[in-house]
Amino acid sequence: MDTMRDRFAPVVSRLLDEDPRVAVVLAAIGTDSFAAAARRHPDRVINVGIREQLLIGAGAGLALTGLRPVLHTFASFLVERPFEQVKLDLGHQDVGAVLVSAAASFDWPAGGYTHMAPGDVALLDTLDGWTVHVPGHPDEAETLLRHAVAADDDKVYVRLSAQANARALPVDGQRTHTVREGRRGVVVAVGPMLDAVLAATEGLDVTVLYAATVRPFDAAALRRAAEGAAADVVLVEPYLAGTSTAAANDALADVPHRVLGLGVGRRELRRYGTLSEHVSAHGLDPRSLRERITGFLTGGRVAAHG
Template structure:
């Protein structure tokens, strides 16, 4: 996904005169030619995330289309005041692309984790949150939304889906399959793991890559039993409010496969962490069995 994003940025800067790009000492080598050729619109600002947000906001206020790039916890947690005041309050369209979500950088420890990203951004009115499951989906979602005038956060991952790479539309969920026993709401890079379990089951699978705004209508129309399994690569409960909002006045039975709400103090590989915290097909199967 990172390569697809940087290629898209290079194309954008070369061909769209009203676009700008800023990064914080990450990804420079891949776009070094663009940084050199367009120093007035394409800049490495150094380790200065909060300042980068304010610079981008200033450019957006003058009608430019800024895109900024960094590591997810530093883009979201370090810059929360700038997100709130410079972007959301001012209603400015800035595209924020973050890598290293949740536990994508396992060897660097807790400072590089960000399982809380979805909840933080969803609590700031006017912001959008996009979580593609593949490089193709990032390009589709970015092209559909990068000029919509909203602060839009794109979470990219180094661990995309390999088998299920469907076309996606900003703001809409995909109905992967329909069934009667339960509805599985699956987010982003978890689709492959979910389909290992669900492809031969009598359950509905809804695939979400836009988490804000959330597509309540598709869930409302595809939940015949009130039994819902939420599978999301972020803190558990990140989409719980939206699931309840989509299904008002209904008795719900909900299971969740997600990161637990705790500080991650252990170490290991990415796959070891996904197994330890229960984000694998076997855990999806166990949760689905409890549900149905």
């Protein structure tokens, strides 16, 4: 199976051909994949080099002229390093862009901590008006990329990952899907966490929801699920643990409930290791998830990871 990032350049290259408003801005990363598109559209495929602040600033400038810019690099260089430009050049000037990241939280461990960004979605949460897509399969990534580019002048973040579920679900850029129904709690799996959550909850009497779009948070779907189950909610996210707990609490503000946020821990893991080793170290493998979910739902102690 190809990866989400394998889909990125072909999809956006086709959009460049189809829509004269679309432009692509790169910061050295991914330039080879857009070489053919750059020959066809030299004025709308721009490489600013290793200058991530300029990446955002140039994208904002293109948006001010009426173009729909797609900006791409690793998540740590797209959200964290140029965050002031994301806040001011896009947010303060009230213009939109599509930010498409790679490497997710720790997809390339050999790159070290400079190439890891578990706090990217939490950081964007400090700003107003962002849509955040977290696809769990390359087919979903393709659909959500098209949604993002077509979203007029909205500010959209598309978080691509090397991790993926075995099959795609129909995603529309808005709604959360009910994958399994139960009565003893609700587990929300975000993006590439779905397969691990389904394995971890096999045989448990819980509702499993799937979210490939996390901002805006689908509060209505969570409320519906909580009506038919105990209002105990577990969020399993592929980035910083607890990123969406406030959104879940707000959704259930008038309902007695408990929320557990599982995801990447705050403690830095200083050995590079492999992607799967990082998943296990943060307690996001099926065995660890099952232990932590059942512990929470039965009122026991939940083991901390990371």
